[in-house]
Amino acid sequence: MEQTGNWADNELNEANFGDERLRKRSISLLESLSNAPTNSIPMACKSWKETNAAYRFCNNRNVTNETILACHKKASIDRIKQQKVVLIAQDTTDINFSEREEIDGMGYLNTEKSQGFFLHPSIATTPNGLCLGIVDFQHWTREKLGVRLKNKKKPIEEKESHCWLKGFDAANQVALSCPDTLIVSIADRGGDIYEVLEKTPSDINKAFWLIRSSINRKISNAKSKNKSEKNNGNDEDDSNELLKIHETVKATNSLCEIEFELPKGKIYKRCRSEQRNDRKNRLVKQEIRACTVELAAPKRSDRKLLPKHINVIHCVEINSPSDDDKIEWFLITSLPIDKVAQIVDIVKWYLRRWQI
Numbered sequence: 001m002e003q004t005g006n007w008a009d010n011e012l013n014e015a016n017f018g019d020e021r022l023r024k025r026s027i028s029l030l031e032s033l034s035n036a037p038t039n040s041i042p043m044a045c046k047s048w049k050e051t052n053a054a055y056r057f058c059n060n061r062n063v064t065n066e067t068i069l070a071c072h073k074k075a076s077i078d079r080i081k082q083q084k085v086v087l088i089a090q091d092t093t094d095i096n097f098s099e100r101e102e103i104d105g106m107g108y109l110n111t112e113k114s115q116g117f118f119l120h121p122s123i124a125t126t127p128n129g130l131c132l133g134i135v136d137f138q139h140w141t142r143e144k145l146g147v148r149l150k151n152k153k154k155p156i157e158e159k160e161s162h163c164w165l166k167g168f169d170a171a172n173q174v175a176l177s178c179p180d181t182l183i184v185s186i187a188d189r190g191g192d193i194y195e196v197l198e199k200t201p202s203d204i205n206k207a208f209w210l211i212r213s214s215i216n217r218k219i220s221n222a223k224s225k226n227k228s229e230k231n232n233g234n235d236e237d238d239s240n241e242l243l244k245i246h247e248t249v250k251a252t253n254s255l256c257e258i259e260f261e262l263p264k265g266k267i268y269k270r271c272r273s274e275q276r277n278d279r280k281n282r283l284v285k286q287e288i289r290a291c292t293v294e295l296a297a298p299k300r301s302d303r304k305l306l307p308k309h310i311n312v313i314h315c316v317e318i319n320s321p322s323d324d325d326k327i328e329w330f331l332i333t334s335l336p337i338d339k340v341a342q343i344v345d346i347v348k349w350y351l352r353r354w355q356i
Contacts, residue, residue, distance in 0.1 A: 008034065014071045017062045025057045026068065069137055076124060076133025081178045083126055087349050088135060088174065088207075089186040089356040090122040090167035107141030117141045120163040122170050122185075123356050127349060136170030138163050155302045156195050164191040168199060168209055175206035183207040184335065186353045189214035192332070194298050198308055200334050210350055213312070213330035218242040220296040220307040245293055246330055249314040252289045255340050257318070258347055259285045262327065263354060277324075284327050288347065289314040290337045311337045315347055 008030040015023050029045075032054075036044040045051040057063060080086045097103055098114045106115040122136035140160070156162050164187055171185035185207050187196075192214040199205045219242055264281040290313045297305035313331040320326035331350055337343050 011075050012068075012071055014074065015067060017060070017067060019062065022057065022060060022062060025053060026063075029054050029057060065137065065139075069134060072133055073135055076135055077174065077177055079132040080124055080135075080174060080181055080183075083132070083181055085127050085182045085184070086124050086132065086174075086178075087127060087184050087186055087352050088122050088124045088171040089353045090120065090136070090164065090171075090191070091188060091353070091356045092118055092120045092163065092190065094118050105141070107143055108145050109142065110145075112145060118160075120167065121356070122167050124174070125352055125355055127345075127352065129352060129355060131355070135174050136167060138166060153301055155300075156193065161190065161193060164193055165195050167191070168196050168207065172199070172205055172207040179206070184349060185209045186350060187211045188353060194295075194305055197295065197310055197332070197334075198305065200308055200310075208333065208335045210331060210333045210335060210346060212350070213245065213332045216244045216246045217298075218244055218296040219248060220294040242296055245295070245312050245332070246314075248293060249289050249291045249312040249330065252291050252314075254287050254289055255343060256288050257285055258288060258315075258344060259283060260348075260351055279325070282321075284320075285318045286315045286327065286347075287318055288343060290343050292337070310334065313337065313343055313346060 008027045012023060012026050012030060015026055017023055017026070028050075032044045032046065032050065033039075033041075041054050042051045045054055094109050094116050095118070096109060096114065096116045097106055098109065098116065100115075103115060107117060108114055109116050109118075118140055120138040121134055124132040124135050126132065140163075142160070151159050156165060167187065168185045168191075171183055175181070175183035183206065187209070189212050191209075191211045196209060196211070199207075199209065201208065221242075260283075262279075262282050262284045265279050266277070290311065292309060292311050294307050294309050297307050299305075311333050313329075313333065315327075315329045315331065317327040329350070331346065333346055335342070335346055337346070
């Protein structure tokens with residue numbers, strides 16, 4: 001949909017670049033880019049003169065992403081305040097310049113021959129999919145490869161995965177600014193971090209979180225039956241293990257079924273080295289289960305974590321084309337699941353994550 005100059009002017013009305021000419025240029029550039037969002041700058045601009053002006057604008061030392069996003073975020077907050085429910089999806093992507101000559105300031109992506117940087121935006125939408133704006137924007141470069149195992153014992157603040165916690169905190173700041181709007185922070189598997197799950201609703205945590213589970217976490221004080229039962233109750237051989245959330249929710253009764261259109265993409269492979277095959281768009285029907293559990297807190301070397309109650313929703317496809325194609329999710333959330341209608345809404349809200 002073509003945007004008007006009035007919209008761009010309102011969005012950047014309070015931008016302060018220290019020069020009114022830069023503000024006017026930012027509005028003109030925003031109009032051009034918003035009318036052709038998938039095009040490059042030269043393709044979006046109407047002439048070579050406008051293209052050169054756009055690059056001069058981007059290279060000006062007074063033009064920073066913080067300055068541009070500050071006024072956009074304020075306008076986004078104003079739009080959010082007009083909604084009853086707002087979903088804030090966050091995700092990480094890489095900007096890949098590996099095909100170009102070496103560029104100063106770039107870092108590694110996934111291989112030694114790669115170069116680029118990472119972006120982690122948080123985008124606000126309505127439950128119907130109307131985009132309201134970007135409310136947080138993180139970026140960083142990776143200086144070393146092969147440090148995942150070494151980083152395991154580091155505090156969360158020193159890991160790349162800290163971006164997910166900061167993403168929730170950004171959504172929570174929005175919730176504090178918009179007390180009449182229900183704010184839900186949505187994340188994929190990367191967001192399954194206990195420091196995020198600790199942030200259950202309270203006076204300081206007004207945002208809720210909705211995350212696709214990647215870890216089959218243990219349940220506090222709930223044990224499975226194994227060979228100790230076979231030993232006729234011999235306590236000396238008590239090797240009971242804590243139950244886990246995936247098996248627990250799968251053992252509950254089915255609550256309902258939902259249908260949705262699955263967009264085309266790639267079939268998920270747990271092993272990163274495996275090639276991901278293309279996936280066609282199709283209609284998916286899932287069976288839904290849900291339960292509440294108390295998580296056993298993992299150990300951290302730098303802090304003590306406490307057990308937390310969370311809600312778990314299991315969504316599994318019925319009559320999938322194949323086992324590889326089967327759409328199965330374990331969703332974890334701080335949102336209430338007292339009614340089936342609430343659970344259905346939560347699953348539908350998770351589907352909005354695809355917009356990011």
